[in-house]
Amino acid sequence: MDVTKEQMRHMYRTMVRIRKFESNAQNDFANGKIPGFLHLYLGEEAIATGVCENLNKDDFITSTHRGHGHIIAKGGDMKYMMAELYGKSTGYCKGKGGSMHIADRDLGILGANGIVGAGQDIAVGAGLSCKYRKTQQVCACFFGDGSTNQGTFHEALNMASIWKLPVIFVCENNHFGISMSQSRHQAIKDIADRAAAYGIPGVAVDGNDAMAVYEAANEAIARARKGQGPTLIECKTWRWRGHFEGDPAIYKDPKEQEEWVAREPVKRFREFLEENGVMTADEMDKVDAEVDQEIKDAVQFAEESPLPKPEDVGKDVYTDFDEEVRVR
Amino acid sequence: MDVTKEQMRHMYRTMVRIRKFESNAQNDFANGKIPGFLHLYLGEEAIATGVCENLNKDDFITSTHRGHGHIIAKGGDMKYMMAELYGKSTGYCKGKGGSMHIADRDLGILGANGIVGAGQDIAVGAGLSCKYRKTQQVCACFFGDGSTNQGTFHEALNMASIWKLPVIFVCENNHFGISMSQSRHQAIKDIADRAAAYGIPGVAVDGNDAMAVYEAANEAIARARKGQGPTLIECKTWRWRGHFEGDPAIYKDPKEQEEWVAREPVKRFREFLEENGVMTADEMDKVDAEVDQEIKDAVQFAEESPLPKPEDVGKDVYTDFDEEVRVR
Amino acid sequence: MKTMSVMEAIREAMSIRMREDPNVLLFGEDVGKFGGCFGVSAGMFDEFGPERVRDTPISEGAIIGAATGSAATGLRPIAEIMMDDFITVAMDQLVNNAAFMHYMFGGKIELPMVVRTVNGAGVNAAAQHSKSMEAWLTHVPGLKVVYPSTPQDCLGLLLASIDDNNPVVFFEHKIAYGEKGEVSSFDPIPLGKGDIKKEGSDVTIIAYGYQVFRALKAAEQLEKEGISAEVLDPRTLYPLDKDLIAESVGKTHNVVITSEEFKRGSYAGEISAFVAEEMFDSLDAPCRRVCALNTPVPFSAVLENAFIPQTEDIVNAVKAQRE
Amino acid sequence: MKTMSVMEAIREAMSIRMREDPNVLLFGEDVGKFGGCFGVSAGMFDEFGPERVRDTPISEGAIIGAATGSAATGLRPIAEIMMDDFITVAMDQLVNNAAFMHYMFGGKIELPMVVRTVNGAGVNAAAQHSKSMEAWLTHVPGLKVVYPSTPQDCLGLLLASIDDNNPVVFFEHKIAYGEKGEVSSFDPIPLGKGDIKKEGSDVTIIAYGYQVFRALKAAEQLEKEGISAEVLDPRTLYPLDKDLIAESVGKTHNVVITSEEFKRGSYAGEISAFVAEEMFDSLDAPCRRVCALNTPVPFSAVLENAFIPQTEDIVNAVKAQRE
Ligand SMILES: Cc1ncc(C[n+]2csc(CCOP(=O)(O)OP(=O)(O)O)c2C)c(N)n1
Ligand SMILES: Cc1ncc(C[n+]2csc(CCOP(=O)(O)OP(=O)(O)O)c2C)c(N)n1
Numbered sequence A, B: 001m002d003v004t005k006e007q008m009r010h011m012y013r014t015m016v017r018i019r020k021f022e023s024n025a026q027n028d029f030a031n032g033k034i035p036g037f038l039h040l041y042l043g044e045e046a047i048a049t050g051v052c053e054n055l056n057k058d059d060f061i062t063s064t065h066r067g068h069g070h071i072i073a074k075g076g077d078m079k080y081m082m083a084e085l086y087g088k089s090t091g092y093c094k095g096k097g098g099s100m101h102i103a104d105r106d107l108g109i110l111g112a113n114g115i116v117g118a119g120q121d122i123a124v125g126a127g128l129s130c131k132y133r134k135t136q137q138v139c140a141c142f143f144g145d146g147s148t149n150q151g152t153f154h155e156a157l158n159m160a161s162i163w164k165l166p167v168i169f170v171c172e173n174n175h176f177g178i179s180m181s182q183s184r185h186q187a188i189k190d191i192a193d194r195a196a197a198y199g200i201p202g203v204a205v206d207g208n209d210a211m212a213v214y215e216a217a218n219e220a221i222a223r224a225r226k227g228q229g230p231t232l233i234e235c236k237t238w239r240w241r242g243h244f245e246g247d248p249a250i251y252k253d254p255k256e257q258e259e260w261v262a263r264e265p266v267k268r269f270r271e272f273l274e275e276n277g278v279m280t281a282d283e284m285d286k287v288d289a290e291v292d293q294e295i296k297d298a299v300q301f302a303e304e305s306p307l308p309k310p311e312d313v314g315k316d317v318y319t320d321f322d323e324e325v326r327v328r
Numbered sequence C, D: 001m002k003t004m005s006v007m008e009a010i011r012e013a014m015s016i017r018m019r020e021d022p023n024v025l026l027f028g029e030d031v032g033k034f035g036g037c038f039g040v041s042a043g044m045f046d047e048f049g050p051e052r053v054r055d056t057p058i059s060e061g062a063i064i065g066a067a068t069g070s071a072a073t074g075l076r077p078i079a080e081i082m083m084d085d086f087i088t089v090a091m092d093q094l095v096n097n098a099a100f101m102h103y104m105f106g107g108k109i110e111l112p113m114v115v116r117t118v119n120g121a122g123v124n125a126a127a128q129h130s131k132s133m134e135a136w137l138t139h140v141p142g143l144k145v146v147y148p149s150t151p152q153d154c155l156g157l158l159l160a161s162i163d164d165n166n167p168v169v170f171f172e173h174k175i176a177y178g179e180k181g182e183v184s185s186f187d188p189i190p191l192g193k194g195d196i197k198k199e200g201s202d203v204t205i206i207a208y209g210y211q212v213f214r215a216l217k218a219a220e221q222l223e224k225e226g227i228s229a230e231v232l233d234p235r236t237l238y239p240l241d242k243d244l245i246a247e248s249v250g251k252t253h254n255v256v257i258t259s260e261e262f263k264r265g266s267y268a269g270e271i272s273a274f275v276a277e278e279m280f281d282s283l284d285a286p287c288r289r290v291c292a293l294n295t296p297v298p299f300s301a302v303l304e305n306a307f308i309p310q311t312e313d314i315v316n317a318v319k320a321q322r323e
């Protein structure tokens, strides 16, 4: 594998950025600073990290309701993310989207998405665009295990397959769709096996191992860039929290939870980096501290940012005119 | 296999009934007696015949836009079918449905269906009902190769699989969805292979061989009645005509067409029956003649039947009140 | 007499019928042990078991398809679509099949099925989790559409919906779940009968769903300013109680309609059109509609509050109409 | 000046833009060699090749999703949904995503995409192949909705739709394809501008799509009976040319609106409501709506003819309004 030390260091930073962003969001939600539905990526950091490390700035991703990790890994700016979570006018979506709709066209982030399964066929469109315009771009499409039972999964994989589109379908199998365990929502063990239905490669990897994810994505992306079409990568992982904040997740088996938390991705990656002499504990601690500061700055930015103005509610429906606003 | 001679004789009659009904419809359409869209089942007769021979009167089927064969095989009355095609008030649907919507609840026929893929999850509902009410009923669900790229296919097979519903998914792979050949609309050869994505059995059979279809269906239905869940059966066949009457089907390879017509199901079944001493040529000719008479009677019934009354347009929207009708 | 929340009333109606009729069952995403995304079916899994309170995969199309197929073959399913927003995924099953089947098949198949789903803004859930799309459903021949407000109405109308032999879409508003009220009857309330929630003589405020609560507050405020508002809750959107509306309009000669829909193409608009078309001479002034804005539902509270048709908007509309 | 059919005009508009802009492409079911279910793209495959006139599998959701994703990333796709009836399958992609994206993302992603689809009864195709569901789309913030009638309007408005940076739903009527007319301009016609198809002074008949042709015939008949009808074709349903409507109503004081939709919840109803709400004092009589019935579309010609809003229904409505 051709991963450089620099990339691995970058991956470490990415994972820590996700972890700390999410932990902070968890607190902010508990303290009532973040409204709405909040779905955290805690425990799944290795996936976005491993995949996005392979992507260029002009590559695309589609994301889900649980999107913060993807956005951070693709280079999203925490300041604007935080401001969006807070509903501020400086947020990525000017406070119109919130946690479930963060997007950044300049970074190729085609949006978090509140509709389960919606990202899959948007990714097909992005892939079509890359192929049609004959660029070397690709689109990585993140989605959960639960979403693989939506019709969109099926239609998207089929269409990407016949058109040999440069799309990497990344299934984050955290073993639950809200309260429904994978073993109850489908009668197969490896979601990767579904690739055969479309005549495309399917691989299952340890989603808590950033290097394993990196490797699988690297191969899939190389295939895609060569015009050989899509790949389905299943990353096995675990959702640490409830489905959304506020869900006590009583349906989880505490033993399983414990086992998965023991295999936690950030610590594992730290150990890997240390063992392989890529980074020392001190260097990593330094990164941690820098990220702490980044979060602090982002929170401050968000807190100090103004709320949207009510009269802005009618803007951005269309590109060329504003909608009427009620005057009170 | 436990098929009786009587069943085989019945299968012969069914195939001939379908063949002759469709040939007659083809003519009637050409002569302007049947309006609307007409999708013929010519060349695919062995499938409906082989599957439905295994079904009881109280078993269910769901069907497609190309539904005449299924309805005849499940016991549909040609008189009411013909009257429906003619748009008469004595038709199965009182002239409200036409070719694409023939249904007969008493025979378990849950309707032809003009929406590609719609039958699949209606069949799941019927299967749920059979299982929930603990009857020994099953539902056979017919659909085309093209429809296997709809999301409904995927959702239905997944749901039927996890709930182990008594549904037999019968894919009629006639190698085309309108003008798009199977080799272009999906990157796999055997649709039966998609069963693996749901952890259920999938088998591919020669769809022009009534006995092969019977056999595969027999096994699947036995499984279903035993509570072992759904099966996907792919029946390879060929659409003789254009997609609908009026389509010259220039996109078809004449050589392929010729080869498939040479493997035509009715003639093959005749030969099989004769060779195995089930029926003599004379006996079969007699059946043919009887069916000719049945068709004649059905046409006469349809022709002599009254048209619907315009004021009936507002009836049957709801079970308990009529909709307003415009007075001219 | 019993005090209940809207949520409890809905749960009670389902439970009553499930106790009486083994062919009634509930399915949807996370309706089982989890008790539903909002907790509506909490406890029902324990009472009725996994066959009758059934978790589904995330497959809205198959959920509605399964409701249709099972209703056609002997069951009386209640299918829950977690949010109205996700009904988009199942529009084909609901419209081209469930709604039209009885007609397409010449009246020969009946579909006693209820689709329960959840509407409404006000919880900062943004564009894909906050809509109120009842207009789509009321436009469709073959569907009945119910959108009750009070606990008593929710209970009685859900019983009637389950008893109905046609596909019924039953709307619930996520903010309304906590609203409490007295429940004195456990009988079905016939679909198609509206109710006067407050009598008045100067203006008829037609409101349904959560807007009833906002309209009642508005009426209270108006009362203080000497304007007597009647609050008419149609409860069932289709069939619509046109007689009750005609009666009320015949008395007040002024109509304000409020709903949480996007204003353009709203069912409130259909009511406005029908009032103007059929009761033109009874009207002293043009009808006014107090709906949400014609924008996707925004996330931030400031914007969402501007989006939602508030109590004061109703008050202002009534006053403006009298000028 | 050239005589063209509606179908040719639509094909011409697509071809013009595809010749000019390599980022414009067409995809949908059987649009390739087959030329589309109704023949609209006949010959385009030969001119533009399989990459640009692209057959899709039967996956309407993925078709709209692919349009959305490709529009967001540099293309200007035209996606064909074979019939309006099948848009039900893709409502989620079209509404929760394509329509809302620009807003949800704070104005930062533009979606220059056109969804072309085919409406209408009259060919004995029954309930699942004959609907006119424009009301669903006009209700959705973020979509523009175009429904032109004449070949000239089809050409100019499709050019403008392709040029637009918002998702546009472009309706065609299957019976209208054969209508011929003169085409003198190959320039875009701006979205949101209506057109007076025939001047008149006694009543404004608002009609769009195929109803324009029926309305023109009705106007001719009325003329003979001494009633001067103006036929106003909004052409774009949203944004709607309210100014033109106000101008016409200010002159005629009477409005009849016709569309082939199910009457209840129709966009015709929205227009009726808006006229009554905003031009109440200009009206001599209540608006009338001449729509299809509130029934699924029946198969048999006798019933289908009763379902469709016919020329004589428009004539009758205008006359009844004057009584
Ligand atoms: C179409 C649709 N149906 C249902 C939901 C409600 N919902 C939100 S997230 C979720 C579970 C998704 O599970 P999975 O795909 O495994 O993702 P995870 O939450 O585990 O990351 C559900 C059912 C939705 N947002 N959209
Ligand atoms: C949802 C939907 N999309 C498209 C169509 C138009 N259509 C009717 S039949 C058909 C092809 C179906 O192909 P297949 O499933 O293979 O069945 P076959 O016609 O070959 O029997 C298409 C695209 C439709 N009726 N419904």
Ligand SMILES: [Mg+2]
Binding pocket: A144, A145, A146, A172, A173, A174, A175, A176, A177, A178
């Ligand atoms: Mg999951």
Ligand SMILES: [Mg+2]
Binding pocket: B144, B145, B146, B172, B173, B174, B175, B176, B177, B178
């Ligand atoms: Mg086929």
